[in-house]
Amino acid sequence: MNAFGINDGDWKLFLDHHGEGCVSIFMPTYRPMGDGRQDPIRLRNLLRDAGEKLGEHGLAERAAEVPKPAHELTDDAEFWRQPRKGVAVFSAPGFFRAYHLPIDVRERVVVADRFFLRPMMPLYQTRGRFYVLGLSLNAVRLFEGRREGLEAIDLEGVVPTSFDDALGYEEYDKVVQVHSTSAAGLGRPGMVHGHGDNDQEKFKKDVLHYFQLVGKGLTALLRDKQAPLILAAVQEHFPLYKTANKHPHLLDEGLTGNPDALAPHELHERAWPLAERWLLRERDVALERFHELRASGRVSSKVEDLVRAAEEGRVDVLLLSEDTELWGTFDAANAEVKLHLDPGGGGEELLDRAAYSTLARGGTVFTVPNARLPEGRPAAAVYRY
Numbered sequence: 092m093n094a095f096g097i098n099d100g101d102w103k104l105f106l107d108h109h110g111e112g113c114v115s116i117f118m119p120t121y122r123p124m125g126d127g128r129q130d131p132i133r134l135r136n137l138l139r140d141a142g143e144k145l146g147e148h149g150l151a152e153r154a155a156e157v158p159k160p161a162h163e164l165t166d167d168a169e170f171w172r173q174p175r176k177g178v179a180v181f182s183a184p185g186f187f188r189a190y191h192l193p194i195d196v197r198e199r200v201v202v203a204d205r206f207f208l209r210p211m212m213p214l215y216q217t218r219g220r221f222y223v224l225g226l227s228l229n230a231v232r233l234f235e236g237r238r239e240g241l242e243a244i245d246l247e248g249v250v251p252t253s254f255d256d257a258l259g260y261e262e263y264d265k266v267v268q269v270h271s272t273s274a275a276g277l278g279r280p281g282m283v284h285g286h287g288d289n290d291q292e293k294f295k296k297d298v299l300h301y302f303q304l305v306g307k308g309l310t311a312l313l314r315d316k317q318a319p320l321i322l323a324a325v326q327e328h329f330p331l332y333k334t335a336n337k338h339p340h341l342l343d344e345g346l347t348g349n350p351d352a353l354a355p356h357e358l359h360e361r362a363w364p365l366a367e368r369w370l371l372r373e374r375d376v377a378l379e380r381f382h383e384l385r386a387s388g389r390v391s392s393k394v395e396d397l398v399r400a401a402e403e404g405r406v407d408v409l410l411l412s413e414d415t416e417l418w419g420t421f422d423a424a425n426a427e428v429k430l431h432l433d434p435g436g437g438g439e440e441l442l443d444r445a446a447y448s449t450l451a452r453g454g455t456v457f458t459v460p461n462a463r464l465p466e467g468r469p470a471a472a473v474y475r476y
Contacts, residue, residue, distance in 0.1 A: 115207035116180040117196040131165040144202040160187040220318045221366035225350035228254040250308030257301040302335035310337040323350040374457040377408045392468035395428040401448035408473040409449040415469035
């Protein structure tokens with residue numbers, strides 16, 4: 092089980108696993124924190140559906156064996172206490188994975204010769220990391236983030252942990268007037284207000300020096316990281332920190348307000364939209380490439396063509412609808428694609444197959460809002476040749 096996220100190793104396992112009776116179950120959960128009673132019952136019902144589908148595939152003898160670890164999951168109280176938007180379960184002989192999902196999914200059970208991954212493709216394209224720096228005069232906090240949440244990074248010995256730590260704030264207090272204020276602006280409760288412009292200017296320079304020490308430490312810590320860094324600070328600190336910063340991937344936009352007042356999950360909630368836009372910039376570039384190459388013959392939005400091209404390893408980038416599914420069959424011997432509308436009519440979801448083939452051959456897959464897909468089609472591809 093993995094409550095935090097699906098890593099690259101998990102994706103490889105999915106792509107490498109083939110064989111009869113691969114069960115994929117997706118289940119939405121409508122409460123951020125489940126009550127531990129209804130969701131396990133709903134999963135049991137879906138497992139019963141999976142057993143019936145295995146029987147329909149001539150695999151009745153596996154109906155009890157394959158979902159067994161998933162049945163044990165229904166009794167795992169700790170699993171159901173975790174925050175989630177949905178749950179995904181993947182089961183096959185000798186294989187079992189269960190995940191909390193940070194995205195909305197619709198309820199379904201799919202039994203096929205490979206796992207059904209289309210509902211999780213948004214996780215694949217935004218599986219990158221980002222960093223959030225909570226910076227105030229009182230504290231310095233750094234988090235590594237993913238779509239699923241934030242994890243704190245220990246900064247002991249890397250950067251000063253506060254303005255006091257960096258500059259000996261107590262000694263500075265002795266020579267200036269101090270009075271209480273809010274956490275806004277350059278100060279904090281007990282913010283320094285000098286006797287004149289000189290004291291105030293010195294204070295500003297001291298804050299800048301503090302930020303330079305923080306920036307220097309973070310630049311060394313993150314020197315090999317290509318992920319974006321999101322600053323969370325009061326508005327007045329943004330220009331000062333940007334002056335001090337040397338990390339090349341600090342985003343222009345950040346989180347304004349006192350970061351000390353925000354718990355990690357609150358920081359994540361506010362930071363994720365900024366990180367997601369950065370992580371999806373390659374998708375936007377891919378859409379531009381599609382339009383630029385229209386006249387070259389190296390693109391297609393015809394499903395039959397791009398499914399065949401994916402099987403041949405010619406798809407460099409595959410752009411998929413967020414929710415449209417196309418069921419049918421693919422005859423590998425004759426490279427023939429047949430479409431039908433009924434998911435219960437046999438065959439497989441062809442866009443899922445195209446995604447598998449593209450990823451397995453080193454291509455890239457993005458899900459795209461329907462309105463942005465070329466010509467209103469459910470998929471589009473940029474070919475290698």
